[in-house]
Amino acid sequence: xxxxxxxxxxxxxxxxxxxxxxxxxxxxxxxxxxxxxxxxxxxxxxxxxxxxxxxxxxxxxxxxxxxxxxxxxxxxxxxxxxxxxxxxxxxxxxxxxxxxxxxxxxxxxxxxxxxxxxxxxxxxxxxxxxxxxxxxxxxxxxxxxxxxxxxxxxxxxxxxxxxxxxxxxxxxxxxxxxxxxxxxxxxxxxxxxxxxxxxxxxxxxxxxxxxxxxxxxxxxxxxxxxxxxxxxxxxxxxxxxxxxxxxxxxxxxxxxxxxxxxxxxxxxxxxxxxxxxxxxxxxxxxxxxxxxxxxxxxxxxxxxxxxxxxxxxxxxxxxxxxxxxxxxxxxxxxxxxxxxxxxxxxxxxxxxxxxxxxxxx
Numbered sequence: 001x002x003x004x005x006x007x008x009x010x011x012x013x014x015x016x017x018x019x020x021x022x023x024x025x026x027x028x029x030x031x032x033x034x035x036x037x038x039x040x041x042x043x044x045x046x047x048x049x050x051x052x053x054x055x056x057x058x059x060x061x062x063x064x065x066x067x068x069x070x071x072x073x074x075x076x077x078x079x080x081x082x083x084x085x086x087x088x089x090x091x092x093x094x095x096x097x098x099x100x101x102x103x104x105x106x107x108x109x110x111x112x113x114x115x116x117x118x119x120x121x122x123x124x125x126x127x128x129x130x131x132x133x134x135x136x137x138x139x140x141x142x143x144x145x146x147x148x149x150x151x152x153x154x155x156x157x158x159x160x161x162x163x164x165x166x167x168x169x170x171x172x173x174x175x176x177x178x179x180x181x182x183x184x185x186x187x188x189x190x191x192x193x194x195x196x197x198x199x200x201x202x203x204x205x206x207x208x209x210x211x212x213x214x215x216x217x218x219x220x221x222x223x224x225x226x227x228x229x230x231x232x233x234x235x236x237x238x239x240x241x242x243x244x245x246x247x248x249x250x251x252x253x254x255x256x257x258x259x260x261x262x263x264x265x266x267x268x269x270x271x272x273x274x275x276x277x278x279x280x281x282x283x284x285x286x287x288x289x290x291x292x293x294x295x296x297x298x299x300x301x302x303x304x305x306x307x308x309x310x311x312x313x314x315x316x317x318x319x320x321x322x323x324x325x326x327x328x329x330x331x332x333x334x335x336x337x338x339x340x341x342x343x344x345x346x347x348x349x350x351x352x353x354x355x356x357x358x359x360x361x
Contacts (some may be wrong), residue, residue, distance in 0.1 A: 006156025162306030223278030231297030
């Protein structure tokens with residue numbers, strides 16, 4: 001599974017208790033209880049990834065920019081709600097309260113040195129809120145003392161290009177009927193890590209795995225493409241069309257992919273949102289109709305797969321999909337990635353449909 005490179009953590013994390021809405025700054029290595037439902041059972045374990053850009057403003061202020069922040073916060077709120085009982089729903093914080101706690105964290109004096117360094121380096125910033133049960137108990141019940149913690153880091157890159165992947169028909173990332181595939185829950189990401197390990201048994205240099213839907217007993221070619229192990233998926237076709245897989249209970253509603261699609265349409269590129277079966281993917285690949293298959297996510301923005309192995313249930317290669325780096329659309333995808341990050345830097349105008357969130361710290 002792809003990992004962060006050149007990462008440096010801030011020296012502090014925050015803790016926001018849902019029950020009394022209290023706020024506390026903690027050391028970056030503050031421990032979590034070994035005796036905790038969050039650890040033993042993965043209960044109330046949800047998280048979010050939020051990209052940001054820092055720059056120095058007037059009067060020694062630090063300005064921090066997010067893109068479509070509200071969508072990240074809405075996704076986190078849905079995950080928190082899922083992890084609480086029907087009797088605990090009044091504890092689910094509003095979007096505004098989540099936003100206020102995260103911005104308060106970044107405004108704390110103990111965070112200033114880290115943010116200045118991030119601004120001076122013009123680095124990619126990454127904010128990671130996550131949930132935790134602060135109670136010391138291992139009962140198989142809902143959390144007693146749920147909290148949101150958050151940490152921040154800067155980093156050089158995530159995944160990157162070129163990368164290779166393998167389709168993994170034998171496992172599913174989530175089960176649609178449970179309504180969990182559309183949430184950032186820890187339980188989904190164990191399968192992501194396992195899937196990449198399986199992919200490497202077929203292709204040792206694989207750094208990503210592409211999942212099919214949750215119908216493993218249906219004919220292989222009738223199953224639908226869902227997403228990569230830790231990111232969403234776009235297909236660039238030789239006719240100039242980009243295909244985006246529709247959101248569902250199996251698909252994480254990616255903030256980044258929504259932004260990339262807006263940018264592509266702004267560039268005059270047709271984006272078609274529809275399902276794609278594995279059989280269609282195999283057929284398009286054999287006919288050389290695919291220019292690139294992209295991994296889209298917060299940390300990496302957009303990365304184009306150099307190679308994707310399309311395999312059968314036994315792991316035997318059906319065909320190999322190689323990117324066409326000479327095609328105009330391949331180059332346009334790279335431009336869209338640059339444009340996306342340039343919005344954070346305020347180097348380009350914000351297209352309709354996207355919102356730049358600016359804060360002075």
